[in-house]
Amino acid sequence: MTVRVLIADDQAIVRTGLRVLVDRDPELTVAGEAATGEEAVRTARTECPDVLLMDIRMPGKDGITATRELLAAPETAAVRIIVLTTFDTEENIFAALDAGASGFLLKDTDPAELRNAIHVVAAGEALLAPTVTRTLIDAYTSRRTPRLTGHTGHGLTEREGDVVRLVAAGLSNAEIAGALSISPTTAKTHVNRSMAKLGAHDRAQLVISAYRTGLADPP
Known part of the structure; x- marks a missing residue:
């Protein structure tokens, strides 16, 4: 079954690059694009993608807020969200996990790895980017609960x-x-x-x- 992917990033050149990356996989298809958090939420509600590639820093509503809003709504709760960012700070990772994101990747991730991540998240199979996130989970759990x-x-x-x-x-x-x-x-x-x-x-x-x-x- 083809995995439908929504791309949300405020930079047009990044969205274009991600679209090309997705289009090169015959089992993936682009369900739409969004340049802001508000547009990401609106498009996800109308297009019902399987996976959403979500930038953190966007004008207006940021990616974390948009992620939390989408996953809290019954009509979009099934969307699997991969947060993409150029910053691998603990704050960003904690915020993404708190919001309910299924994965966290840096924008310089290898294209093949990102395509694989989309398939993995769509299948609900695993926590993504263990080299980035799992080293921080101990700090996350000890700080929060x-x-x-x-x-x-x-x-x-x-x-x-x-x-x-x-x-x-x-x-x-x-x-x-x-x-x-x-x-x-x-x-x-x-x-x-x-x-x-x-x-x-x-x-x-x-x-x-x-x-x-x-x-x-x-x-």
């Missing part, structure tokens, strides 16, 4: 707890299945049930929940 060491986590079964720890370690459903000697379908079911119990809308939020509740130790 004390970890509850030993907490079993909102009614999770023992097997669901095992699955959540493997998700936090960065494993895909297929890798989890291999590690636990279960089928990929069963692994996906455990992941989905764990997300529901922990109130996580995607795997990125599931990882954060795992660290915050003490189910997994931050890297």
